[in-house]
Amino acid sequence: MRRRLFLAVFIGTVITSIVPIRFTVAAGRGEPPRIAILLYGSLQQHPGPEHPVLLGLRDVGLVDGKTATILVREAEGRPERLPQLVAELVAQNPDIIVTAGPQPIAAVKNATATIPIVMAMSPIR
Numbered sequence: 001m002r003r004r005l006f007l008a009v010f011i012g013t014v015i016t017s018i019v020p021i022r023f024t025v026a027a028g029r030g031e032p033p034r035i036a037i038l039l040y041g042s043l044q045q046h047p048g049p050e051h052p053v054l055l056g057l058r059d060v061g062l063v064d065g066k067t068a069t070i071l072v073r074e075a076e077g078r079p080e081r082l083p084q085l086v087a088e089l090v091a092q093n094p095d096i097i098v099t100a101g102p103q104p105i106a107a108v109k110n111a112t113a114t115i116p117i118v119m120a121m122s123p124i125r
Helices: 002-018 020-028 053-057 079-091 102-111
Strands: 034-039 069-074 097-101 117-120
Touching: 034 053, 034 079, 034 102, 069 079, 079 097, 079 102, 097 102, 102 117
Parallel strands: 034 069, 034 097, 097 117
Antiparallel strands: none
16 A cells, blocks of 8 residues: 555656646647556556556546546556557657556657656565
């Protein structure tokens, strides 16, 4: 539970402190911000009603279909899927990409140098 809370607060804090310029540009286009999320696992694998990343976004007022467009791709624990999933997300031109873990972070960094990336790492237990 502490890890979920930390991740939710961390993502919310990072997004609200780093992304305002990109989100302002999106608002200037008359569109909600487009937030891409690349998960190494899947939303269903996470215990609880909702993934911490989505909770963190909601905490700062970013809700899919209302105040933001949230694009989620799930690798389902299969690293060979990461390049394809990242390519799909980059092709949709999001305002930011959120991911966690060494393999997804490397895949995103290899795919784009122009889209801001929010990266989270958690300690190994």
